[in-house]
Each structure stands twice: as C-alpha cells, then as structure tokens.
Amino acid sequence: MKLYVNMMETICEEMLKELEPELDCCLCEQCRNDIIACALNNLPCRYVVTQAGGSISKADAMRIQHLTDVRTALIRAAQTVKESPRH
Numbered sequence: 001m002k003l004y005v006n007m008m009e010t011i012c013e014e015m016l017k018e019l020e021p022e023l024d025c026c027l028c029e030q031c032r033n034d035i036i037a038c039a040l041n042n043l044p045c046r047y048v049v050t051q052a053g054g055s056i057s058k059a060d061a062m063r064i065q066h067l068t069d070v071r072t073a074l075i076r077a078a079q080t081v082k083e084s085p086r087h
Contacts, residue, residue: 007046008070012036015070023075025082034086038077043070 016036020027025035 004047004049006040007048008040008043009036011046011070012039012043012074015067016074019071019074019078023078025078026085026087028087030087031081031085034081035074035077038080039070039073042073042076 013036016032025031027035
C-alpha cells in the first residue's frame with residue numbers, strides 16, 4: 001500500500017482543470033497526462049505521508065508565487081504537447 005504522495009500532482013491536476021478554457025490545445029487523456037508529466041518535471045516535489053502533512057503542504061503550495069510557477073509550468077507544458085502531440 002502506497003503511503004506517500006507528491007502533492008504537486010494533485011495541484012497540477014486541479015489547476016489544469018481551471019486553465020482548460022485558456023489553453024488552445026487538445027485535452028484528451030493522453031495529452032492531459034503528457035502536460036501534467038511535463039509540468040511536474042519542471043516543478044519541485046512536495047511529498048507527504050499523512051493527510052495532515054498533505055494539508056500543510058497544500059496550504060504552503062497555495063502561496064501566490066508558487067501558484068504562478070505551477071500555472072507557468074502547465075502553460076509551457078501545454079505548448080510543448082501542442083507542438084508534438086502523441087495521441
């Protein structure tokens with residue numbers, strides 16, 4: 001049983017949903033996965049083990065600068081995937 005999680009995955013997934021209307025690219029399952037994976041490769045990991053740790057990490061990740069970094073990474077990743085989609 002997996003006892004740890006990278007909170008950045010959840011944050012990227014949630015923010016990608018918010019960004020969908022702004023992105024001019026395919027958002028099929030393959031492209032979504034590629035966008036998130038590409039963005040995660042350019043963001044710091046935030047591993048937590050407990051739910052309490054997850055809440056603290058998520059609160060920390062919600063700082064304005066951090067959200068801007070996640071948004072920027074997702075937009076850049078979407079552009080990369082748009083140029084070379086694998087679907």
